[in-house]
Amino acid sequence: MLQLIDISFAFAKAETLKNISLKMKQGAHVAVIGESGCGKSTLLDIVYGLLQAQKGVVKWNDEELEGADHHLVPGHSMMKYVPQEFDLMPFTSVFENVGEHLSIQIDDRVSRIDELLDVVDMSSFKNRKVKTLSGGQKQRVAIAKALAQEPQLLLLDEPFSHIDNFRKNELRRKLFDYLTHNNISCLVATHDRDDVLSFCHQTIIMKEGQIIDFRATAEVYGSPLSTYTAALFDEVNAIPKNWLDTKEDLILYPHQLKVSKTGFSVEVQQSFFQGADYLITAQKDQKKLFFRSKKILEIGKEVFLNTIS
Structure with a gap:
């Protein structure tokens, strides 16, 4: 379970996050939506440990997680993060990228990589070098790479922003089916209502660095607390x-x-x-x-x- 307790963070005296508190049960899919600049990406950076919260605590299963000030290499072993800038090796193949951190001694290494390439519909590109791919294809490879080590929590920042509309719906269905089947929690920052309504159990509404609503997605959409919330949908x-x-x-x-x-x-x-x-x-x-x-x-x-x- 992920828990944030009174998290605050500021860039150059401009407060970006203000007293953020939330709990996520294991296996939950939670969307974070709000206007540009409201703090969605910063929130994910804090959770993953790319940024150090200036106030508050991040916990995983009741254990406090130390932030960026305490780790030379950011991140936590139970989490994987797909930011808007993809962490890929351009001169190696799609297959090699997805399996980068998987030991060659793992018996099912090849089948696991093939399964994930199928989830993101990239099987036919497995031998292509990443540098030859489109932005949308790179985004799909980045998602598969994040899933390769079987994280307990997946953090996604605008995960389908580069992907063609005709591929988005099928990709979303296959990805969230995979997450559900493997009991992987997901926290996704997005502007796309289709990411939220069909695939996320709960929705966080952010405004000016604060959480102003956090309920079941159907309740947030069906009974918006303000025109600001409704206008996001x-x-x-x-x-x-x-x-x-x-x-x-x-x-x-x-x-x-x-x-x-x-x-x-x-x-x-x-x-x-x-x-x-x-x-x-x-x-x-x-x-x-x-x-x-x-x-x-x-x-x-x-x-x-x-x-x-």
Whole structure:
């Protein structure tokens, strides 16, 4: 189990992390999301030991972990980290990179490397030199290399940012299936809602170096505490309570509003084709709103919106 207790850290007097505390059970997959500069990558660097916390304690299974000030070589044996800059050997093969730290005396060394290359869909590139690969291919090799030594905790920083969209979904499914099957915990810093919603049990929301929410992912998404949180997942509507005669103001995603015969009136601004439907932007009282429609709507048209029951 990973535990952080009152972690604080500052770069040149600018506080980056402020009193961060959390617990992760073994086997849990936890996302860290927030606006750029909120401290996501710094948090992972602290956990792995690349940076030294200036206050607080990092624990693994109730044992305190010493940070960067106490180790010539950063990191901890039970963890592996895939940062945004990949730690690969460019002039050796994909196969050699993944197996770099595996003893040649291990009986199943070859089969383990082959299994991991299959997980990241790089089997057909096993004999290629890393320097010849694309950014997305290097990212997949880095993930396989991190898994080769069977860590108990995998730290991922924007793990699919270089990978083509048509490969992302299959890679995510295979990777998180592998982590689940092997009871490997995962802490992933990301901007991509698809990394979060389908694959992470819990979600941490960070803002200005602080954790402002940490709940089950479905709860964070379904009942956002603020428009800031909701906007990390989708466009967001802040609906004053007097518009729909509700007890309190509402925070709604576009799919939670529909064109209706009753509700509040808006003026259509634009329609954006999204494949299955259109994202419509509208305006009311100088306030921009977003909703979805099965058909394109005429600019300037007045429609009534209500919540989807």
